[in-house]
Amino acid sequence: MSNPHTNPITTEIIRNAFNSIAEDMNAALIRSAYTPVIYEGKDCAVALLDETGEVLGQSLGLPLFLGNLSLCVQIVADMRGWDYFGEGDVIFLNDSYIAGTHLNDVTVIMPIFWKGKRVGFATSRAHWLDVGAKDAGQSADSHEIYQEGMRWAPTKVYKNGEPCQEILTFLKLNSRFGDALLGDLHAQIAAGKTGEMRFNTLLDRFTRETVLAARDDIFRQSAEMERQTISAIPDGTYTAEGALDNDGLSNEPIPVKMKVDVKGDKVTIDLTGSAKQARGAVNCGETQTISAARVAFKLLINPERPVDGGTFSSLKVIAPEKSIFNAQEPAACSWYFSSLGLLIDLFVKAMSPVMPKAAAAAHYGDSMVIILSGYNPEKNDELYVSIEASTGGWGAWSEGDGQDCLINNVNGSFKDYPIEVYEHRYPVRIMKYGIRSDSGGAGMYRGGNGSYREYHVTSDTSLSLWFERSHTTAWGLDGGMPGKAPEVTITHPDNTVVSVLKTNAMPLKAGTVILTQTGGGGGYGDASKRDAAHITRDLKNAYITEKEAHTRYNKALS
Incomplete structure (x- = not known):
């Protein structure tokens, strides 16, 4: 039954308006940003929230921030009270134990007022290139949060519409790219202003009473649809487990254990038994x-x-305290997302026996980050930091192959840099970029292939890497084979070759070649049942080689 102040048509118009406002906010942020990690990589997300911090609309952005901005507003309200949010205020925070992510991810909260009353929030999160960590951009070997940069609890950088100049100056002076940092902050403010303007226009058009009534209808519909879907799943306890390769400082695996309890129309994800704080x-x-x-x-x-x-x-x-999923000070959090990509895959694996049509095999699983930093002789020896995520293969499922060369599931609309942009900004040449043949797991439906990218360093630089999931690779489902693990090889000018997946600030000489190869997704089903036409197509497109066709798919070819 619809709310008496709305009808289904009005509700749908307002629902789409909420999401449209969020998309406009995201566009304003990306177009205004100063650093490529935002305007090219799109490492950002925005959300329009109501007066209690509940989500009205969220842009495509990074799925990993799903609902996180809402939680941040509610945590700040718990800390400071709802009266803390004044008209014209801009609040920012990056504390890993509040927002949950690394210090480079900065959350900006802007309360929205309409006719003198707080009616919502325009919020955003963006990756700031450098927040003063011990290494330029980001550290891969930090062991406490104090090494990872400036850490801010909720702080007002604007009050009543006026800048808090001392804080802005402090931010600028404590980043290696202070001007860009302030530029990205103001890009987030521009996103907030866009959200405020659009939301006020919506309220002017429909009145607050009607907008709130539509909101209630929307929330009710979503909750009811969710309950219906869960109720169709058999009650029970479903489990899955895996492990990260290591924590970057040792060779010990980091276990992740999951128990999923389904009871009626409720689901509980319990991470008890996962690794303690690393x-x-x-x-x-x-x-x-x-x-x-x-x-x-x-x-x-x-x-x-x-x-x-x-x-x-x-x-x-349920995330036990002082585990990797509920870290406490002084835990380092710079590479927080590695365990989360595995968590997501494990949930799908746990539920696959009772949701076989919806579940897919595992994907390559991590952001696979490469960072280069140094002084660019092509631009008057100015300092540069390039940070880039890599694409890989996704898992196959009951109705088709996995996707080739797609960004991982925590990053959503994140993009790798266009080669032209990369080479224009940095003293690096990308000589090869393509699909990594045979990296997807074999199956009736093939796992998606990973990618390869070859970087030729043209001046002395330093390299940091964070490539994961070489031990718990992308598993298959229903008899499908696992995908290949990632590989990174470094060929020095003297032709010595080193293979490494994680390193921090490794010095490299001009002439060094770095070849990154990401993992593939898991296959689905028995490979002997794969359609011969699909194998022929894969051979033609170099998704698989002749060797793979005959060793993995020989029965299908016979």
């Missing part, structure tokens, strides 16, 4: 763990419907 930087705050669990949940439960304040009302997440 010395290396694979830890994250509870807020971000909840967000990752929401991504996993949303993959299987009504994935077509946009997220709003009614979503996830049936989901509970």
